[in-house]
Amino acid sequence: MDWDKLRIFHAVADAGSLTHAGDTLHLSQSAVSRQIRALEESLNTTLFHRHARGLILTEQGELLFDATSSMLKRIDAATARIRDSEEEVFGELRVTTTTGFGSLWLAPRLPKLYEKYPDLNIDLMLEERVLDLPMREADVAIRMKEPSQADLIRKRLMHIRMRLYASPDYLAQNGAPESVDEMYQHRLICQNTRSAQVHAGMSLVQELMTHDIGSTLTVNNYFGVLQAVISNLGIGVLPDYIIEDFPSVVRVLPDVESVEVPVFLAYPEELRQSKRIAAFRDFVQDEIIAYRRTMRAKEEA
Structure with missing residues (x-):
């Protein structure tokens, strides 16, 4: 199956519009339409319902969109591993944690990380929903319970009450x-x-x-x-x-x-060698050590 056609199909399904997908792909609407029509003909099925409000996936289209989504996430994971430099820390790192911990504890400490790694780009996703790390919804997670997903490297950071x-x-x-x-x-x-x-x-x-x-x-x-x-x-x-x-x-x-509520840091096994993950993990661990030291001093005071 032609990857270019699948890539264009995914962009159209994601945008819900031939025009918007064309803008993203830098292609004309007619070129996008031809590729979608050719893909439907090769599969002998209809992938979109067309109406005045845009495009909606058919049942067959939903199946194909799930497949292309998985493919793109795996490609992103492979790209991340390839781009990780042996000596430098740079590029995007998608971090997910809870709204409370991310806004009240993590975000105020990030200037120290940026000071050390100015070419690192953090995408901080604060939500209570547990994102799927193996499927590359995020690169690293800090969660208030031990992650249950398979193929994850887990490290207990601390506990809170x-x-x-x-x-x-x-x-x-x-x-x-x-x-x-x-x-x-x-x-x-x-x-x-x-x-x-x-x-x-x-x-x-x-x-x-x-x-x-x-x-x-x-x-x-x-x-x-x-x-x-x-x-x-x-x-x-x-x-x-x-x-x-x-x-x-x-x-x-x-x-x-x-x-006690345990706090865990987790990331996919396939990112074990990632320099960005290592830099973030070490930064969080250092901040946890400093936090514990401060808390002990206050308790002893």
Whole structure:
């Protein structure tokens, strides 16, 4: 089967338009249309439903699009391995992690990585959905549980816990609860238990909700919870890794916390020799060591 035709088919399916695909491929609409027609004739099938709003894949087209998507991801993986220099770190590195960890812990530390490797381009994908690393949806992941996908290299980085925090101004105005039973006097800020999150955080919130709570503010990520806490809206359930970068928040009810949540770094086995992966892995490990050292010093103070 002609790869050029498959490449053009994939671009059309992705864009949903002959014109937009032609712009991406630097081909005229008529040239793209001829290639699609030739591909349909060679397969003796219809790949697109054509209507005023654009092009929609037929069932046969969906099957072919799945195949070309897999092919392109494998080509991307091979290209990444080929382009990895033995001496230099450069090019794109797609990193996925949760919204909270990525925005509150990882992103503030990335200037150090860019300072060391100015030719590295990070594509930071923050979402709770677990991306498929072997299928090249991302190059490396930092996740709050051990990845279950096969053919991955995994490294446990640290563990975190969900705890209760408030701003000094909020506590000065409203007082600090001495037990969970006194939470009826306060507003609890937390992730909605229906939103995607680590199970330990959800369990802690569910346990708190069994008590009499004054009022609640729910947000779908920890960045929003932190902003609400800083804005003096109440007492928030937050991961303990925020403390180093936000020392103004104060821990409330120190006996209340979640179970340990492991943090793992993972990447595909086929990228074992990648210089970009190695640079990012070493950077994260160094930052984790510095983070642990800071936390120990604060606990001993």
